[in-house]
Every structure is written in C-alpha cells, then in structure tokens.
Amino acid sequence: xxxxxxxxxxxxxxxxxxxxxxxxxxxxxxxxxxxxxxxxxxxxxxxxxxxxxxxxxxxxxxxxxxxxxxxxxxxxxxxxxxxxxxxxxxxxxxxxxxxxxxxxxxxxxxxxxxxxxxxxxxxxxxxxxxxxxxxxxxxxxxxxxxxxxxxxxxxxxxxxxxxxxxxxxxxxxxxxxxxxxxxxxxxxxxxxxxxxxxxxxxxxxxxxxxxxxxxxxxxxxxxxxxxxxxxxxxxxxxxxxxxxxxxxxxxxxxxxxxxxxxxxxxxxxxxxxxxxxxxxxxxxxxxxxxxxxxxxxxxxxxxxxxxxxxxxxxxxxxxxxxxxxxxxxxxxxxxxxxxxxxxxxxxxxxxxxxxxxx
Amino acid sequence: xxxxxxxxxxxxxxxxxxxxxxxxxxxxxxxxxxxxxxxxxxxxxxxxxxxxxxxxxxxxxxxxxxxxxxxxxxxxxxxxxxxxxxxxxxxxxxxxxxxxxxxxxxxxxxxxxxxxxxxxxxxxxxxxxxxxxxxxxxxxxxxxxxxxxxxxxxxxxxxxxxxxxxxxxxxxxxxxxxxxxxxxxxxxxxxxxxxxxxxxxxxxxxxxxxxxxxxxxxxxxxxxxxxxxxxxxxxxxxxxxxxxxxxxxxxxxxxxxxxxxxxxxxxxxxxxxxxxxxxxxxxxxxxxxxxxxxxxxxxxxxxxxxxxxxxxxxxxxxxxxxxxxxxxxxxxxxxxxxxxxxxxxxxxxxxxxxxxxxxxxxxxxxxxxxxxxxxxxxxxxxxxxxxxxxxxxxxxxxxxxxxxxxxxxxxxxxxxxxxxxxxxxxxxxxx
Numbered sequence: 030x031x032x033x034x035x036x037x038x039x040x041x042x043x044x045x046x047x048x049x050x051x052x053x054x055x056x057x058x059x060x061x062x063x064x065x066x067x068x069x070x071x072x073x074x075x076x077x078x079x080x081x082x083x084x085x086x087x088x089x090x091x092x093x094x095x096x097x098x099x100x101x102x103x104x105x106x107x108x109x110x111x112x113x114x115x116x117x118x119x120x121x122x123x124x125x126x127x128x129x130x131x132x133x134x135x136x137x138x139x140x141x142x143x144x145x146x147x148x149x150x151x152x153x154x155x156x157x158x159x160x161x162x163x164x165x166x167x168x169x170x171x172x173x174x175x176x177x178x179x180x181x182x183x184x185x186x187x188x189x190x191x192x193x194x195x196x197x198x199x200x201x202x203x204x205x206x207x208x209x210x211x212x213x214x215x216x217x218x219x220x221x222x223x224x225x226x227x228x229x230x231x232x233x234x235x236x237x238x239x240x241x242x243x244x245x246x247x248x249x250x251x252x253x254x255x256x257x258x259x260x261x262x263x264x265x266x267x268x269x270x271x272x273x274x275x276x277x278x279x280x281x282x283x284x285x286x287x288x289x290x291x292x293x294x295x296x297x298x299x300x301x302x303x304x305x306x307x308x309x310x311x312x313x314x315x316x317x318x319x320x321x322x323x324x325x326x327x328x329x330x331x332x333x334x335x336x337x338x339x340x341x342x343x344x345x346x347x348x349x350x351x352x353x354x355x356x357x358x359x360x361x362x363x364x365x366x367x368x369x370x371x372x373x374x375x376x377x378x379x380x381x382x383x384x385x386x387x
Numbered sequence: 388x389x390x391x392x393x394x395x396x397x398x399x400x401x402x403x404x405x406x407x408x409x410x411x412x413x414x415x416x417x418x419x420x421x422x423x424x425x426x427x428x429x430x431x432x433x434x435x436x437x438x439x440x441x442x443x444x445x446x447x448x449x450x451x452x453x454x455x456x457x458x459x460x461x462x463x464x465x466x467x468x469x470x471x472x473x474x475x476x477x478x479x480x481x482x483x484x485x486x487x488x489x490x491x492x493x494x495x496x497x498x499x500x501x502x503x504x505x506x507x508x509x510x511x512x513x514x515x516x517x518x519x520x521x522x523x524x525x526x527x528x529x530x531x532x533x534x535x536x537x538x539x540x541x542x543x544x545x546x547x548x549x550x551x552x553x554x555x556x557x558x559x560x561x562x563x564x565x566x567x568x569x570x571x572x573x574x575x576x577x578x579x580x581x582x583x584x585x586x587x588x589x590x591x592x593x594x595x596x597x598x599x600x601x602x603x604x605x606x607x608x609x610x611x612x613x614x615x616x617x618x619x620x621x622x623x624x625x626x627x628x629x630x631x632x633x634x635x636x637x638x639x640x641x642x643x644x645x646x647x648x649x650x651x652x653x654x655x656x657x658x659x660x661x662x663x664x665x666x667x668x669x670x671x672x673x674x675x676x677x678x679x680x681x682x683x684x685x686x687x688x689x690x691x692x693x694x695x696x697x698x699x700x701x702x703x704x705x706x707x708x709x710x711x712x713x714x715x716x717x718x719x720x721x722x723x724x725x726x727x728x729x730x731x732x733x734x735x736x737x738x739x740x741x742x743x744x745x746x747x748x749x750x751x752x753x754x755x756x757x758x759x760x761x762x763x764x765x766x767x768x769x770x771x772x773x774x775x776x777x778x779x780x781x782x783x784x785x786x787x788x789x790x791x792x793x794x795x796x797x798x799x800x801x802x803x804x805x806x807x808x809x810x811x812x813x814x815x816x817x818x
Contacts (some may be wrong), residue, residue: 075601101601107631112590112624119531119594119608122579125601126593139620146584153793155572155580156562160796192794198661215796260799305797 044207050252055242056227059201060090060166060252063208064128066254068098071126074212076103078113078130078166087132088168088227114140118147121161128212134169135178141186149192153340158342159182164211164218169197170278172225172235172371173276176364182277182326182357187219188302188335194218194259195302198246199226199280203300206257214259223277231278232285233373252386263314265350268295271319271384274310274336276300279323279372286377292385294321302332313345318349319384323372328356350387353380413652417724425732433679434459434467441689442698445671452662452672455706458681463742469685475749481522481680482744483758485514485737488538490762491547494770495554499568499715503778504554510535512678512710515736516611516641518542519683524577524609524691531579531610534569535641542765543576548769556779556784563785563792566738586615589625590636596636597628607694608688609637614654614661614704615646624669626702635691635694637687638670638702641677643709648722662704670702676702677707680740706733749765787813 054062067074070286076091082105085092095103100385106113110131115349117127131137137144148161171180187195196211196218204222211218225231229308242248265280270293273283280298287294295313314320320340322333337376340352355372401472417423436456440553458465465472492509499507512518524530527763540550552559554568562572572580579588579595590634592610597661599606612622629636639663644651654661665672671693675686683705690701708731712719744750777783791798791806798806 049659075598109624111620112628115587115590115621116594116597116628118587119591119596120598121594122591123529123595123602124599125598142584142621143587143590148583150582150730151580152796154562154566154570154582155574156565157793158561158572158574159580161424194795265625304801307800326672338626 049251051249051251053204053243053248054201054250055229055248056198056201056204056222057090059087059205060208060222061092061094061147062201062250062252063200063212064091065097065290067128067209067212068094068102070254073124073126074102074128075120075125076128076130077106077117079106079132080106081105081130086130087343088224090166090222091130100268110136110138110140111143114143114148117163118151118161119141121148121149121163122159126212129163129165131165131167133179134183135181136165137165137183144187144193144217144219145190149190152216153192160215161217162215164208164214164220166208166220166222168224168227169221170225171362172231172278172325174364174367175362177361178314180362180367182221182324184187184219184221184302185326185330185332188332192217194304196220196259196300197221197223197277197302198300199223199265199277199298200245201250202247203257203298205250205265206255207259209254210256210259213256218259221277225278226281228281230281233282233371233377234285235368235371235373257300259301260304260306261300262309262310263300265296266294267296267298268293269317270294270323271321271381272297272310272313272317273323274299274322275323276302277325279325282373283323283377285383286374289374290381292381294381305339307339307343310340314344315338315347318347320344320348321353321355321380321384323355323377325357325372327359328354331356350384353384355380393609396740413650413657415650415723416574417650417799419720419722419724421724423724423726423730425730428732430732431455431457433457436467436469437470439691441693442696443671445665445669445699448671449666452457452666452674453660455674455676456682456686457676457679458685459679459739459743459799461740463746465681465743468683471681471685471688473681473684475747476738477522478744478747479749481518481684482737482740482750483762484518484522484542485680486758487517487547487564487762487765488514488541489737490759490766491537491541491550494766495551495619496715498554498770502546503774504556504568504648506715506781508534508569508714509711510537510794512731512735513643513707514538515680515683515740516639516677516705516707519680519688520609520639522638523684523687525606527577528606528691529577529579529592529595529608531588531595531608532581533585533611533613533616533641534581534590535613536611537569537571538578540571540573541577543578545573545576545578547766548773549573551770551773552776555773555776555778557773557779558600558783558785559773559776560785563583564790566789586612586619586621587752588612589621592638593625593628593634593636593700596634596700597632600632600635600697605695607635607637607691609639609643611639613646614640614642614644614651614656615649617661617664617667618654626664626670629700630668630670633699635697636700637690637694638700639732642704643677643707645713645723647717660704662702665702668702670700672702672704673708674704677705678736678739680736708733714772751816
C-alpha cells in the first residue's frame with residue numbers, strides 16, 4: 030500500500046488541471062467562486078439557507094449568486110435547520126444537487142436527525158435507488174471571540190456517522206478545489222469552513238495585527254473549474270523530526286509554531302477527514318517516528334482520538350514517543366478565556382518539546 | 388432535599404392566597420375493561436361539507452378543517468358535492484386493492500408469528516387512506532409514505548412478491564436485507580424509501596415538490612404521517628416551508644387515534660383537529676372521513692388539482708381508526724378497550740365501498756366472497772414463491788460482503804479493510 034499514490038500538494042494539482050486565469054482571493058471569495066463555477070456548469074446545483082439569497086450570506090460567501098442565477102436556484106429559507114436539510118434531502122431525491130448553508134456549525138444540531146438518519150443512510154437503505162448528493166457548507170471553529178455558540182468544531186460528530194464525508198479546507202486554493210469536488214461528489218459532504226481564516230491566515234498570536242491572504246502562495250486561485258480530490262492530504266511542510274496531523278485554522282498555527290521553534294516537523298493538512306488519507310499519514314509517521322495531533326475541537330472522543338488510534342495500530346513499531354494530542358479542552362467554548370482555551374503556540378510548543386524529549 | 392435549588396423549587400412560596408396550579412395529563416376515553424364510547428365524536432352527514440374551488444384562499448375555507456368531508460352515507464349511497472362520480476371499473480379496482488392490502492397484511496402478520504420474519508405492521512381499517520390517495524394521484528407523482536401506506540404500492544400494482552422478499556430479507560430483496568421489514572423503497576412506483584425516523588419524510592416531500600416547481604415540472608409530491616408524529620419538529624418545518632414557497636405538495640395526516648399506546652390526545656387532539664394545524668400556516672386544510680375511500684379520493688384529487696394549478700399545498704387529516712395493534716411487537720389490549728374497533732362509528736372502509744358497489748348493482752356478495760378467496764390464494768402463492776428466495780435467518784440472504792456496499796458511491800479504504808477483515812474472521816472460524 031505504501032507509496033502506491035503520491036501525496037498530493039498544490040503544485041501537482043495545479044499541474045494536472047486546466048483552470049484559466051489565476052487571481053488573488055481570500056477564502057470567502059474562493060468559496061463564492063466555487064459556487065459560481067458549479068452553478069454555471071450544472072443547472073442542478075441550488076444554493077439555500079438563512080440569509081444566503083438577496084443579502085448574500087452573513088459572511089458574504091453567496092454574494093451576487095441570486096442576482097446571477099435567479100431565485101429558483103439561490104434562495105433564502107426560514108430559520109429551521111431541520112427543514113433546510115430535510116428539504117435538501119428531498120431535492121436531492123428529485124435529482125437536484127443542493128448546497129445548503131448552516132449559518133454556524135454551532136447551529137447544525139437541529140438538523141442532525143436529517144443528516145444522520147436520512148442523508149447519510151439514504152443510498153444504503155434504498156440500495157442506491159435514492160441518493161443525497163448534497164454539500165452542507167457551514168462556518169466552524171473559534172478564535173473570533175464567538176463564545177459558546179459561534180466557535181464550535183463538531184467535526185467529530187460527523188466523522189462518527191457512516192455515509193457522510195467531512196471536508197475542512199485551510200487555504201483559499203484548497204477551499205475552492207475541495208468545494209467543487211464536494212459538490213460534484215454523489216455522497217453527502219459536510220464542508221466546514223474555518224471562519225477564523227476566511228480573511229487571512231492566523232498564526233495563533235491573537236495579540237498581533239490580523240493578516241490578509243495577500244501574498245500567500247495558496248491565495249492565488251484559478252478563476253475557472255478545478256477540483257482537489259476528496260480523501261487526499263496535503264504536505265503543508267515537509268520535515269523529518271515529527272509528524273503533525275492537523276486541519277483548518279490549526280495548519281497555520283502549527284506552521285508558525287514550528288517555524289518559531291526551528292523544528293523540522295512534517296505538517297500534514299488532512300483536508301478530508303472521511304475518507305482519510307491513511308497512506309500519507311502512515312508514510313509520514315513511519316519516516317519521523319513521532320506524531321502530534323492538533324485540533325480545536327474538544328479532546329474526549331474528538332477526531333484526534335481516531336487519528337491516534339490509527340497511528341498506534343499502523344505505525345506502532347516505528348513510534349519512538351507516545352502520540353500527543355493538542356486540542357480544545359473538554360469544556361464548552363468560553364468567551365473571555367478564549368486564548369487559554371485555544372490550542373495556540375504555547376501549548377503546541379510544550380507538546381513538541383515533550384515528544385522530541387523522548 | 389439537600390440540593391438548595393431543588394428544594395426551593397419544590398417548596399414554592401408559602402402564604403400566598405392562590406389556588407395551586409394543576410398539570411393536565413390527557414386520558415383516553417376508555418382503558419382495558421372499560422366500555423368504549425365514541426358518542427363525543429361529532430359526525431356530520433355525508434352531504435354536509437361544501438366543496439370550495441380548488442384555488443380557494445386558505446383563509447376562506449377554515450371551516451373545512453373542523454368539518455368532515457364524506458361521500459358515502461349510512462346506506463352506502465354516494466352523495467353531496469364531493470362525490471367524485473367514479474366509473475364502475477375504478478370503484479371495483481379500489482375495492483380489489485383494499486381487499487388485497489388486507490389479505491397481504493393477514494398473510495404477512497401470520498408469517499411473522501410463524502417466525503419467518505422478525506416484524507410486520509398491518510394497516511387494517513386504514514386501507515382507504517392509501518388506496519384512495521394513490522388512485523387520485525398520477526403514477527409519476529412522488530409519494531413520501533410512512534410505514535403504514537403499503538396500500539399505495541398495491542394500488543400502483545407493485546408486485547407483492549417483491550414486497551414479501553423485502554419482508555423476508557431474502558436473496559430476492561432489492562434492499563439487500565439492510566432494512567427492517569416493511570421499510571420498502573420503490574422508486575419506479577414513485578414510492579420513496581421509508582425511514583424508521585418519524586416525519587423526516589415531511590420536509591423531504593416539500594423539498595421534492597419545491598424542486599419540481601423550481602424546474603418547471605408538472606409532477607407533485609405527497610407525504611403521509613400519523614397524528615402522533617405531527618408532534619415532531621419536522622412537521623412544523625415542513626408546513627412552514629410548504630407555506631412559504633407554496634410548494635406543490637399534499638401533506639396527509641392519518642389520524643388513527645393511536646400512536647402505539649398513546650391516544651391522539653397526546654398529540655393535541657383534545658384541543659383541536661389535526662386539519663386545523665393548516666390554518667395557522669395559511670395552508671388549505673381538509674378533514675376527511677378516512678374510512679370513506681371516495682372521500683379520500685375526492686379530497687386528494689382536489690389537493691392535487693390545487694397543487695398543479697400553482698395554488699399551493701394542502702394538509703389533509705384522514706379521520707380513521709387503527710383496528711389492530713401498532714405492530715407485531717404490540718398488544719393493544721394492554722392499553723385500550725377491546726370494544727373500540729367494533730364500535731368505531733365510521734365503520735370499515737372495505738365494507739362501506741362493498742355496500743356502495745352492491746347498491747349500484749355492479750357487485751354482489753357472491754362475487755365479493757369469490758374475490759376474497761382468490762386474493763387469499765394469490766397472496767398464498769406469492770408467499771410460497773417468495774419463501775423460495777429464503778426467509779429470515781435461513782441463510783438465503785445477500786452475500787455478507789454486500790453489507791459494506793452503498794454506504795458511499797465508491798467504497799473507501801476503511802470499509803474495504805473492514806470487509807476483508809470480516810471475511811478473514813469467518814474463514815478463520817471455519818464458517
């Protein structure tokens with residue numbers, strides 16, 4: 030299995046796809062561009078959700094789409110998450126390709142029954158008679174003083190559900206390519222957008238001025254169609270000293286921490302949690318012999334636990350130190366104590382020192 | 388009483404001169420051993436209900452939600468504005484489909500008792516709700532049923548042997564033994580995959596109808612739930628969406644008085660009708676004699692015409708009675724009066740249509756008895772054929788590795804690994 034498929038990176042993707050002009054975009058613009066491209070290519074693609082239509086979304090991700098494609102394809106919905114996803118299941122059964130938005134991942138719970146019991150199971154229970162080719166977009170993650178209900182990272186709830194794919198981009202380039210791949214995919218996809226990095230990468234130093242995506246290599250985004258295959262990780266930084274498994278905002282926080290420490294870490298941006306790029310993980314950990322897992326979500330039964338178990342099962346004889354997890358604490362997301370909660374540079378530094386000490 | 392929060396709440400404030408508050412917990416009219424009594428049901432005459440225009444504004448037809456659309460009177464004559472004036476062949480087709488549904492139910496219930504399958508649910512007494520609606524819809528209108536509308540498949544001439552294969556989870560089961568018996572899926576028959584989760588199909592039907600409208604199609608959607616499941620949040624979200632987008636959908640509530648052991652009062656029936664839910668959403672609401680197949684047909688046609696005219700959705704309450712237990716796992720004598728079904732004032736839907744057909748001179752007792760005999764044989768023969776494909780637990784099922792298929796369109800590595808692991812484990816065990 031090892032070595033049968035190269036780990037994808039941005040350059041190899043770019044080399045294999047034709048996508049016309051490239052312009053600088055932030056992550057919101059890249060997501061908007063992905064929706065625009067897919068609505069232009071496929072009349073079955075419809076966009077729906079709270080405030081997504083006339084107003085263009087509370088984060089502007091759907092700006093201009095209703096004007097361009099009409100109210101039959103981009104429309105505002107009542108405030109009912111179970112209704113939004115339930116209606117999207119019905120539209121998918123009809124033959125449309127819905128892209129519903131849940132305004133914050135913290136508000137996806139009313140839709141859990143429709144997602145878990147219906148969208149995820151429909152192909153299986155009908156033996157393929159009916160499918161649910163929807164992509165649920167939802168801003169997620171903390172670092173914005175969002176408090177308890179604008180900061181959560183519920184990806185572990187969905188990775189535990191058989192029948193849905195879970196995707197989390199970390200750059201504008203990936204956001205567009207992954208979202209196009211998710212919309213084209215015939216399985217339901219949960220597409221979590223790290224809202225902390227909508228407008229620029231975040232290195233974890235909350236007390237320094239915010240940066241924009243300007244000048245970032247992965248903010249040069251093709252204006253046309255391209256896709257990044259689901260299920261392939263990206264080597265964000267090649268290295269030998271240890272492997273760091275992360276995704277979303279944490280990719281940037283880890284990149285910066287590693288640079289500050291001068292540690293030759295290999296950083297894998299997982300991009301898709303289900304299906305997971307297990308080959309990339311195995312290849313890296315067998316090379317480095319050490320593994321750290323970083324996510325914002327709470328620790329117990331979080332996706333990091335699954336990653337840790339997989340690494341332990343598959344790389345046991347290559348491990349030179351216990352696997353470390355740097356995660357959110359097992360508390361609701363606090364408001365005033367956000368930077369004590371967030372798995373930032375201080376905690377990442379401690380964990381790396383501990384792993385390298387053994 | 389060591390928790391200060393609890394004790395403060397339980398003690399309340401003393402010394403105030405107010406009557407104590409009382410919690411109302413509904414009780415059904417009769418429990419086991421008690422006499423059933425339906426005299427409190429107000430049953431209007433068969434010709435009493437007016438028939439509004441199909442494009443009527445919901446606000447002008449509020450009374451419909453509190454009345455009862457009926458066609459067949461006590462003598463079996465079709466009367467009033469809602470009489471659909473169906474030709475004899477349609478009436479006899481209805482009669483046959485209802486009788487076949489009942490014969491099918493009887494056979495499959497017995498199959499469960501014989502251990503040939505794990506589970507079954509009858510629709511006895513409610514056959515008109517499915518058959519009347521199915522025959523009033525176009526065949527390519529999509530139905531989003533709950534688990535007690537097997538009559539739709541039968542009315543649409545879906546092979547009963549295919550339904551039996553599903554119930555037996557055998558090698559002929561198109562759903563590959565993955566679903567609990569009766570959770571059919573038949574896309575070709577416009578019959579959406581049944582889910583065990585109640586009322587989830589309601590917003591799905593609305594979404595299907597919205598998609599049809601958005602694409603300029605002419606097909607409509609229909610969905611069914613029981614009165615008990617109207618309490619689910621999905622019911623509310625579906626009605627809101629249907630109203631907001633004027634979706635071409637028919638939302639049926641089968642009020643059979645019982646949700647397992649809970650009588651309809653636990654879904655709100657003491658305070659109002661279920662059709663009256665429509666009033667608050669600005670949806671057209673009809674309340675129909677669910678044991679009168681002509682009334683069900685007429686109401687469904689009205690709602691279908693309304694939807695096709697872009698005049699919006701309709702909510703229909705079918706007033707009926709669940710004659711049998713909730714399922715093969717249920718014993719209704721544990722919670723309700725045994726007399727109820729025989730005293731049910733709206734009678735039996737098959738007997739009422741039979742009386743009507745005999746009154747028209749197109750049917751008689753001998754032909755009815757012959758039909759029942761023939762249908763019993765048809766169902767028996769189909770069951771014997773289906774059993775050749777296997778019955779539950781007798782090994783004639785789909786290959787074990789098929790368990791891992793269709794979770795996703797393409798099987799990801801982790802499912803392939805688990806599939807191989809399972810096969811290796813069974814091989815190692817010598818099985």
